Amino acid sequence: MQPAEFAARLRAVRSAAPLVQCITNFVTVNDCANMILAAGGSPTMAHDLREVEESVAGAQALVLNLGAVGELEAMLLAGKTANALGIPVVLDPVAAGATTLRRQACRRLLAELGFAVIRGNASEIRSLALGQRGGSGVDVSAGDAVTQQTLPQAAELTERLARRTGAVIALSGATDIVSDGHRTLLLHNGVPTMARITGSGCMLAALTGAFCGASPEHPFAAAAAAAAALGVAGELAEAHRLRSGAGNASFRTHLIDGVFRLTETQLREGVRYEVYQG
Numbered sequence: 001m002q003p004a005e006f007a008a009r010l011r012a013v014r015s016a017a018p019l020v021q022c023i024t025n026f027v028t029v030n031d032c033a034n035m036i037l038a039a040g041g042s043p044t045m046a047h048d049l050r051e052v053e054e055s056v057a058g059a060q061a062l063v064l065n066l067g068a069v070g071e072l073e074a075m076l077l078a079g080k081t082a083n084a085l086g087i088p089v090v091l092d093p094v095a096a097g098a099t100t101l102r103r104q105a106c107r108r109l110l111a112e113l114g115f116a117v118i119r120g121n122a123s124e125i126r127s128l129a130l131g132q133r134g135g136s137g138v139d140v141s142a143g144d145a146v147t148q149q150t151l152p153q154a155a156e157l158t159e160r161l162a163r164r165t166g167a168v169i170a171l172s173g174a175t176d177i178v179s180d181g182h183r184t185l186l187l188h189n190g191v192p193t194m195a196r197i198t199g200s201g202c203m204l205a206a207l208t209g210a211f212c213g214a215s216p217e218h219p220f221a222a223a224a225a226a227a228a229a230l231g232v233a234g235e236l237a238e239a240h241r242l243r244s245g246a247g248n249a250s251f252r253t254h255l256i257d258g259v260f261r262l263t264e265t266q267l268r269e270g271v272r273y274e275v276y277q278g
């Protein structure tokens with residue numbers, strides 16, 4: 001994947017203006033909607049079981065966020081509708097391994113639906129890949145965070161989960177690992193402040209939905225470009241935050257602004273990535 005391809009996927013979002021249907025948690029729902037708008041898409045956050053089929057049918061992408069685990073039946077119905085219509089589905093497995101309810105929900109989601117992309121932090125992807133308990137909240141646990149030493153294991157886990165599910169797996173963190181099971185990219189953009197706000201992962205999943213909706217035939221490029229776009233926007237937001245001496249609340253606003261203002265040139269020239277060779 002060349003730098004121009006990242007910019008091409010951003011251009012596609014802005015020209016297609018995809019409608020992205022999200023079933024997501026009440027903590028970060030507003031940020032997810034604004035992130036989709038910032039990229040050039042249009043969000044709809046319908047979650048009632050009685051209307052999700054209709055809502056999905058008019059959308060170009062569906063995002064299911066496990067932070068809304070109480071809406072599991074609506075997620076399954078929405079996902080089946082999207083699968084039948086060929087609409088890409090993105091899963092954010094929030095705290096996937098933290099509770100019995102979530103582990104059971106993940107088993108059903110993976111068994112009953114097909115996903116274009118699954119985007120989670122290292123604890124969540126590890127728990128999905130190994131099918132076991134792991135992590136205790138929504139943030140990555142210290143032991144699971146990917147380091148230089150553990151990168152090969154994390155990449156291997158990501159590739160294995162991609163092959164098993166048929167989905168592109170996007171494991172986020174200081175380095176984002178994106179794999180379709182055959183190709184794996186390491187993306188190095190972003191700043192640690194992104195982990196100091198709630199919702200950066202949810203926003204990445206929402207953004208990935210917008211990129212997939214605009215480029216449904218290219219889920220790997222869409223997932224990588226969304227991760228790169230948020231990473232570069234994070235770097236712009238951090239520069240802004242440091243200049244103004246602000247904290248994480250302003251950073252959150254600047255992160256959304258960063259995606260809104262991101263140019264194709266900034267993305268093409270700012271993306272830092274490598275092909276993982278194993």
Ligand SMILES: Nc1ncnc2c1ncn2[C@@H]1O[C@H](COP(=O)(O)OP(=O)(O)O)[C@@H](O)[C@H]1O
Pocket residue numbers: 120121122138139140172173174175176189190191192193194195199200201202204227230231
């Ligand atoms: N230490 C870090 N350095 C750079 N970027 C980071 C860091 N931690 C998280 N990010 C970025 O923040 C976004 C959300 O990732 P993450 O924090 O793993 O998700 P979640 O909020 O679901 O735990 C991603 O774009 C990721 O690249």
Ligand SMILES: Cc1ncsc1CCOP(=O)(O)O
Pocket residue numbers: 025027028067094138139197198199200201202203
């Ligand atoms: C704090 C919290 N609790 C349930 S969902 C949620 C938001 C998690 O957002 P993110 O994983 O993007 O930080």
Ligand SMILES: [Mg+2]
Pocket residue numbers: 094095121138201202
């Ligand atoms: Mg998360």
